[in-house]
Amino acid sequence: xxxxxxxxxxxDDSVSAKGIHALTEVASKFGKVVVVxxxxxxxxxxxxxxxxxxxxxxxxxxxxxxxxxSCSGTPVDCVKLAIYEVLHRKPDLIVSGINHGENxxxxxxYSGTMSAAIEGAMEGISSIGFSLAxxxxxxxxxxxKYFASIIIEKALNSEFPGGVCLNVNVPKLKKSxxxxxxxCKQAHAFWADRFDKRKDQFGRSYFWLTGEFSDVDxxxxxxxxxxxxxxxxxxxxxxxxxAYDKLTHFQNWHL
Amino acid sequence: xxxxxxxxxxxDDSVSAKGIHALTEVASKFGKVVVVxxxxxxxxxxxxxxxxxxxxxxxxxxxxxxxxxSCSGTPVDCVKLAIYEVLHRKPDLIVSGINHGENxxxxxxYSGTMSAAIEGAMEGISSIGFSLAxxxxxxxxxxxKYFASIIIEKALNSEFPGGVCLNVNVPKLKKSxxxxxxxCKQAHAFWADRFDKRKDQFGRSYFWLTGEFSDVDxxxxxxxxxxxxxxxxxxxxxxxxxAYDKLTHFQNWHL
Numbered sequence: 079x080x081x082x083x084x085x086x087x088x089x090d091d092s093v094s095a096k097g098i099h100a101l102t103e104v105a106s107k108f109g110k111v112v113v114v115x116x117x118x119x120x121x122x123x124x125x126x127x128x129x130x131x132x133x134x135x136x137x138x139x140x141x142x143x144x145x146x147x148s149c150s151g152t153p154v155d156c157v158k159l160a161i162y163e164v165l166h167r168k169p170d171l172i173v174s175g176i177n178h179g180e181n182x183x184x185x186x187x188y189s190g191t192m193s194a195a196i197e198g199a200m201e202g203i204s205s206i207g208f209s210l211a212x213x214x215x216x217x218x219x220x221x222x223k224y225f226a227s228i229i230i231e232k233a234l235n236s237e238f239p240g241g242v243c244l245n246v247n248v249p250k251l252k253k254s255x256x257x258x259x260x261x262c263k264q265a266h267a268f269w270a271d272r273f274d275k276r277k278d279q280f281g282r283s284y285f286w287l288t289g290e291f292s293d294v295d296x297x298x299x300x301x302x303x304x305x306x307x308x309x310x311x312x313x314x315x316x317x318x319x320x321a322y323d324k325l326t327h328f329q330n331w332h333l
Numbered sequence: 334x335x336x337x338x339x340x341x342x343x344x345d346d347s348v349s350a351k352g353i354h355a356l357t358e359v360a361s362k363f364g365k366v367v368v369v370x371x372x373x374x375x376x377x378x379x380x381x382x383x384x385x386x387x388x389x390x391x392x393x394x395x396x397x398x399x400x401x402x403s404c405s406g407t408p409v410d411c412v413k414l415a416i417y418e419v420l421h422r423k424p425d426l427i428v429s430g431i432n433h434g435e436n437x438x439x440x441x442x443y444s445g446t447m448s449a450a451i452e453g454a455m456e457g458i459s460s461i462g463f464s465l466a467x468x469x470x471x472x473x474x475x476x477x478k479y480f481a482s483i484i485i486e487k488a489l490n491s492e493f494p495g496g497v498c499l500n501v502n503v504p505k506l507k508k509s510x511x512x513x514x515x516x517c518k519q520a521h522a523f524w525a526d527r528f529d530k531r532k533d534q535f536g537r538s539y540f541w542l543t544g545e546f547s548d549v550d551x552x553x554x555x556x557x558x559x560x561x562x563x564x565x566x567x568x569x570x571x572x573x574x575x576a577y578d579k580l581t582h583f584q585n586w587h588l
Contacts, residue, residue, distance in 0.1 A: 124409075125379030125442045132539035133528070154379075154443075155542070158526045163540065184455055186574055187380045188409075193442075196574075200439055200523050232586050241521070242576040244583070259588040264575045266496070268455050271413045273388070284387035285418065287410070314576035314583050319441055319451075320519045321497040321569035328499070328569050331487050333514040 083109030083234055086160050086169040086198075089177065090120040090153045090190025093140055097176035100219035101208060102141055104226045105173055108234055112169070113146035114160035116153060116190075121179070123190040125197070126152045135159055153194035161201060171234060172198035175208035175246075176222050178215065182247045182301040182311060183265040183293070192315065195243040200317050204238035206230070211305065212250045221253035225310050228259070245313040249305045259310040265300035267293040338364030338489055341415050341424040341453075344432065345375040345408045345445025348395055352431035355474035356463060357396055359481045360428055363489055367424070368401035369415035371408060371445075376434070378445040380452070381407045390414055408449035416456060426489060427453035430463035430501075431477050433470065437502045437556040437566060438520040438548070447570065450498040455572050459493035461485070466505045466560065476508035480565050483514070500568040504560045514565040520555035522548040 085105045089098040093115045105111045117136070134150040147164060149156045153174065161168055174194040181189040191207045198205030206229060210222045225248055233244070245264070249256065271289040278284055293302050301311035340360045344353040348370045360366045372391070389405040402419060404411045408429065416423055429449040436444040446462045453460030461484060465477045480503055488499070500519070504511065525547050528540040548557050556566035 119385065122382045122384040123379075124381045124448065126381040126407075127377045127379070127443050127542060129377040129542055130374065132531075132533075132541055134537075134539055152381075158542065159528065159540065162526050163528055163530070184572060187448075187451065187455075187572060188382050193379065196442065200442075228588060232588060236586055237582075239576075239579050239582055242579050261580055261583045261586075261588070263577070263580070264573055266573065271417050273414065273418050275418070276387075278387075282389075284389055285414065286387055287382060287384055287413065312583065312588065313574075314579040315574045316576045317439060317442060317574075318519055318521065319568075319570045319572075319574070321494075321571045322518070324494050324497050324569040325516055325518070327492075327494055328516045328567065331491055331516075333483060333487060333516070333567065 083170040085109050085111045086172045087111055087113045088115045088153055088156045088174050088194045090123060091178050092116045092119050093138060093148045095178060096215060097178050097219060100223050101173055101176045102144055104223050105230060108230055111144050112165060113141050113144055114149055114156045114164055116156060117148035117150055120152050120190045122188050123152045124188050125154055125193040128152060128155050153190035154197045157194050157197045168201060168203050172203050172205040176219055177209035178217055179213040180211040180247050181209040181245060182305060183267040186245055186264060186315060192245055196317050199241060199243040202240060204233055205243040206233060206246060208246045210248045221256055222248040224253055241318060242314045242316055245315045247301060247305055247311045249308060251308060255308060256310060257308045259312060260304040261312050262299045262301050262304050264313050265293060265302040266295040267291060267302060338425040340364050340366045341427045342366055342368045343370045343408055343411045343429050343449045345378060346433050347371045347374050348393060348403045350433060351470060352433050352474060355478050356428055356431045357399055359478050360485060363485055366399050367420060368396050368399055369404055369411045369419055371411060372403035372405055375407050375445045377443050378407045379443050380409055380448040383407060383410050408445035409452045412449050412452040423456060423458050427458050427460040431474055432464035433472055434468040435466040435502055436464040437560060438522040441500055441519060441570060447500055451572050454496060454498040457495060459488055460498035461488060461501060463501045465503045476511055477503040479508050480514060496573060497569045497571055500570045502556060502560055502566045504563060506563060510563060511565060512563045514567060515559040516567050517554045517556050517559050519568050520548060520557035521550040522546060522557060
């Protein structure tokens with residue numbers, strides 16, 4: 079029993095999303111699973127933490143035999159509460175997702191799913207975020223479950239370097255159509271943001287964030303590129319944001 | 334007039350914080366300033382964006398002659414709305430802060446102040462986040478204003494590389510006690526998070542996030558290290574999180 083792996087499952091779409099149930103099912107094949115996830119959707123919350131409000135944590139039975147808790151906070155809050163108030167130790171692996179929607183390219187920064195994995199890396203825990211390029215609540219997670227199983231098994235049985243987590247994105251294709259898994263780079267793309275400007279019932283303006291995603295990166299080995307080619311993308315993702323190759327440039331500013 | 338620089342000022346402590354008024358005063362020496370900042374405190378919001386709620390934007394006159402808007406969203410929302418709905422063009426510089434409290438080390442990931450600057454970098458705009466290691470609402474910003482002035486002037490008149498922004502932290506010292514400015518690296522430190530567990534009026538548990546910051550990084554040229562020595566720290570900060578030096582490691586997993 080002592081050698082059984084302890085795996086924390088979280089996400090940003092909340093405990094009621096189909097994707098986290100799919101991921102819990104996969105993770106349960108590899109050890110003891112505990113779920114700590116938001117009690118409501120937290121998409122786009124990035125690396126937010128709750129510092130000005132109290133946090134609630136409630137045990138729930140939405141996951142069959144699996145011990146599970148809903149949390150009133152963000153995905154990063156869930157990871158912190160899980161380690162320090164639920165598990166009382168660091169798990170062997172954190173898996174986050176399966177997100178309903180792609181988290182490739184710069185979306186990694188906005189993504190609650192990936193921020194949970196980055197928080198895991200900061201704690202020195204092997205961590206992986208999984209996302210499927212399908213926003214539908216009833217998305218078909220079968221191909222993602224297949225690839226998640228391969229990646230989780232490898233992660234638990236290989237050296238997982240410190241300071242990084244993995245950002246896994248799966249294209250919206252049938253399993254038989256997916257060509258394989260590629261380790262690749264975060265594409266330099268951005269949202270050319272537009273806002274949908276409307277008037278409320280009092281005639282006051284409000285805005286909905288919308289936008290078009292612009293892929294400006296011509297490199298052949300980016301996540302956006304390999305996803306388009308029909309591969310699962312895996313980007314090793316840092317929490318150290320230092321631009322090491324720009325230190326000399328700024329030193330030459332002689333501030 | 335066409336050569337006048339356009340500078341966007343934002344923060345995460347809200348339009349009513351002393352720090353953003355200090356920064357607006359400094360920025361106004363270098364061009365036309367527009368303020369777009371949160372209408373309420375947004376500390377710890379990281380790179381969160383508002384996708385499930387509408388956003389409000391209201392012109393305010395808290396900044397004297399300076400055109401200013403309060404926004405119902407996060408710091409990153411403020412940057413997006415400023416570019417696409419207020420300025421209708423990319424400013425020459427984005428400055429964020431002056432934050433009431435330090436954003437060194439891994440705090441860069443939780444910081445709304447720095448996420449606004451990172452969002453600027455993603456848009457291809459020279460961007461700088463400023464933080465003072467003093468959480469007091471009535472903190473003394475005079476030393477930070479002095480160093481911000483030096484850094485802003487240099488940023489506007491030098492090549493600012495794409496893909497990075499600057500994370501500037503100022504120690505809580507008198508200007509005469511500060512030894513200078515050092516370009517340095519994000520320290521690998523983390524919050525050993527503890528939660529303060531309490532009971533509400535109905536006997537139900539709730540948690541406040543607290544913790545102790547653990548500096549585990551022995552390198553001499555980290556932001557935490559130079560701040561401790563009495564310097565202003567400047568970390569060139571990326572939005573590309575790819576762990577380039579770990580690509581081969583994970584390719585050798587043969588997924």
